[in-house]
Amino acid sequence: MKILSSIVIIVLACVLVFVIGIIGYFIILYRKTNRIDKSQQQHAIRRNYPVLSRIRYFMEQIAPEIKQYILDEDHEGKPFSRLDFQQIVKLAKYGKNIISFGSKRDFDQPNQFYLRNAFFAKQLTDLDADNKEMIYTKKYIDAPTMNHNKLMEYQELFFPKNEKLIETEMNPWLYKDDDTIVIGEQTCRFPFVLKSPIGMSGMSYGALGENAIEALGLGLKDAKAFMNTGEGGISPYHLKSGVDIIAQIGPAKFGFRNADGSFSWEELQKKAQIPQIKAFEIKLGQGAKIRGGHLEGSKVTPQIAEIRGVEPWKTINSPNRFDEFHDFDTMFDFIEKIREVTGKPVGIKMVVGGQETFEEFVQYMAYHKRYPDYIAIDGGEGGTGATYQSMADSVGLPIKPALMIAQELLIGYQIRDQLKVFASGKLFSPDRIAIALAMGADVVVLARGLMISAGCISAGVCATGNCPVGVATTNPKLQKALVVGEKRYRVTNYVTTLREELFALSASAGLTSPKQFKPKHVVYVDSNFHAVNVVDLPKYELKDKRVLNS
Incomplete structure (x- = not known):
């Protein structure tokens, strides 16, 4: 029992020394940083608010990523919005860009260009396209398994989707x-x-x-x-x-x-x-x-x-x-x-x-x-x-x-x-x-x-x-x-x-x-x-x- 008590005391003492050391390290780091900030001449805010003001520069560094991935709405990013970016990626990865439910374009905004549709559209078989020689390529497809469940959906929040790269022709x-x-x-x-x-x-x-x-x-x-x-x-x-x-x-x-x-x-x-x-x-x-x-x-x-x-x-x-x-x-x-x-x-x-x-x-x-x-x-x-x-x-x-x-x-x-x-x-x-x-x-x-x-x-x-x-x-x-x-x-x-x-x-x-597109269209x-x-x-x-x- 005495041996066990001694071991516990030694462990606690080591933990205490470690914690005191960590605290001491941060105190020394704080004092050094405080001295540097007050003496430097480049940034005014660091002279008046040493150490604390550094949070501002950290936020400046991560702001573009926070804005791009979290704060920007679908149409807000410049020079390419999130929807613009996603459209390109989908065409490149999957060879298609199919959307559901409807367009996210703001049709209530004036000063926009639109393509004029015909009263009678052409059939795909009517198109003058050269499709004689197919193109070999590879593209991604979603590959859900029979065991796909809610847990897998949660995993996809943090890990890449379960996609498969397949050979195909276009x-x-x-x-x-x-x-x-x-x-x-x-x-x-x-x-x-x-x-x-x-x-x-x-x-x-x-x-x-x-x-x-x-x-x-x-x-x-x-x-x-x-x-x-x-x-x-x-x-x-x-x-x-x-x-x-x-x-x-x-x-x-x-x-x-x-x-x-x-x-x-x-x-x-x-x-x-x-x-x-x-x-x-x-x-x-x-x-x-x-x-x-x-x-x-x-x-x-x-x-x-x-x-x-x-x-x-x-x-x-x-x-x-x-x-x-x-x-x-x-x-x-x-x-x-x-x-x-x-x-x-x-x-x-x-x-x-x-x-x-x-x-x-x-x-x-x-x-x-x-x-x-x-x-x-x-x-x-x-x-x-x-x-x-x-x-x-x-x-x-x-x-x-x-x-x-x-x-x-x-x-x-x-x-x-x-x-x-x-x-x-x-x-x-x-x-x-x-x-x-x-x-x-x-x-x-x-x-x-x-x-x-x-x-x-x-x-x-x-x-x-x-x-x-x-x-x-x-x-x-x-x-x-x-x-x-x-x-x-x-x-x-x-x-x-x-x-x-x-x-x-x-x-x-x-x-x-x-090639037949004209201004009238x-x-x-x-x-x-x-x-x-x-x-x-x-x-x-x-x-x-x-x-x-x-």
């Missing part, structure tokens, strides 16, 4: 040969033929990691779509998949430059020999930034530096514009020389700032009969890895008014048939794509939608290189999160299902193909809740009618 939902989009048909030795009205917008290797680039490339290849390299140059990971590529050339000319930074025609000729490179794109601007690109030094690995022709681990700020041209004459000289050297189509990526500035451009093309093979119009709501907030918020028009201005002026000056129009700017869903096509786009290109399909969770840390899911980072440890062999199929499913639903919307509008509900057909909205008056008369 209809590709491509344009038929008669509806193909041919870029550079009259101007190039090697025109670019598209059967998919959906592709990838410019996203550079460096802004994204190699796993993301490879997964996107493989997924787009399987979906029979194309990708754009972004201004960071052509990497081995772009080429590895075998996907059709548009090679973008930015003002810094990464991958197309000499040692002194000037444009290298020799490098251009080398790149033009690559069969996968189908076209070249001159980047004049981007919706989220009318300035040169930015890449933090922490993301500039030796491989990225070699591809771009810069020093590793040093922050890159591209010039705001090309040194090779300074007006329309010299710009078209540059475009036409690239086209002559490569034999492939050359487009320009730009932002519409207003009717007047775009009309100057259209006037020049109409009068001089010089055209790019396509214009890629990026809306102000488009994304970026890094830019100034004021520029992303305020410079450049959103994609809808930009398309309406472009279409009106190109038709008005009678040159619409001389070039194709690409559109981008948060066009991540079938209805948004349909409206863009109706407003004048021939092709729609996506960026953030594809990033989300490949695993992006909208953490908003792209510029830092600390992407927690391995998409917008070149850090090998973080990139381990992105499994190329799984995410490639999500990309395939997303693009293919977008096209499938796009054809379904065509049928509801009484059309046999998305879009209705705008104004601030007075009057339904106005887009073709009946006020028109821009052409300024220089002498061009037409000539």
Whole structure:
């Protein structure tokens, strides 16, 4: 008994010593933190309320996640709401997006666009889609067991759903040969033929990691779509998949430059020999930034530096514009020389700032009969890895008014048939794509939608290189999160299902193909809740009618 009592006393004494030690540690930590807070000069609140004020900074750190996952309503998150995000993920994971009970769109809000349905819709068998060759893919299905019960439902609150990845085939939902989009048909030795009205917008290797680039490339290849390299140059990971590529050339000319930074025609000729490179794109601007690109030094690995022709681990700020041209004459000289050297189509990526500035451009093309093979119009709501907030918020028009201005002026000056129009700017869903096509786009290109399909969770840390899911980072440890062999199929499913639903919307509008969408198929509900057909909205008056008369 005495032995037992002694053991109990010893145990209690040890516990007491441990507790006293813990208390002592926290007292010492408190006094040290208190002294640091009072003596530091950076934060005023810490000087007056030492230690306690640190809770404020902790709350600031976790606020975005609390807001994103708990506080935000379904439509409130920016730039993508919870419903937007879920729609993309469902298309990518399951190859479908079926909802129940009804839409959560706020129909009581004015100033919205709607697709006009036909009195007699088309049957699916009436659609002019090329579905001859099936696409192999993998998608998730719910796999409930016979023992599924309430306990399992509670477990799913904290653990992933019981889903199974299965092999399957999907209809590709491509344009038929008669509806193909041919870029550079009259101007190039090697025109670019598209059967998919959906592709990838410019996203550079460096802004994204190699796993993301490879997964996107493989997924787009399987979906029979194309990708754009972004201004960071052509990497081995772009080429590895075998996907059709548009090679973008930015003002810094990464991958197309000499040692002194000037444009290298020799490098251009080398790149033009690559069969996968189908076209070249001159980047004049981007919706989220009318300035040169930015890449933090922490993301500039030796491989990225070699591809771009810069020093590793040093922050890159591209010039705001090309040194090779300074007006329309010299710009078209540059475009036409690239086209002559490569034999492939050359487009320009730009932002519409207003009717007047775009009309100057259209006037020049109409009068001089010089055209790019396509214009890629990026809306102000488009994304970026890094830019100034004021520029992303305020410079450049959103994609809808930009398309309406472009279409009106190109038709008005009678040159619409001389070039194709690409559109981008948060066009991540079938209805948004349909409206863009109706407003004048021939092709729609996506960026953030594809990033989300490949695993992006909208953490908003792209510029830092600390992407927690391995998409917008070149850090090998973080990139381990992105499994190329799984995410490639999500990309395939997303693009293919977008096209499938796009054809379904065509049928509801009484059309046999998305290519038939016109402005008359879009209705705008104004601030007075009057339904106005887009073709009946006020028109821009052409300024220089002498061009037409000539």
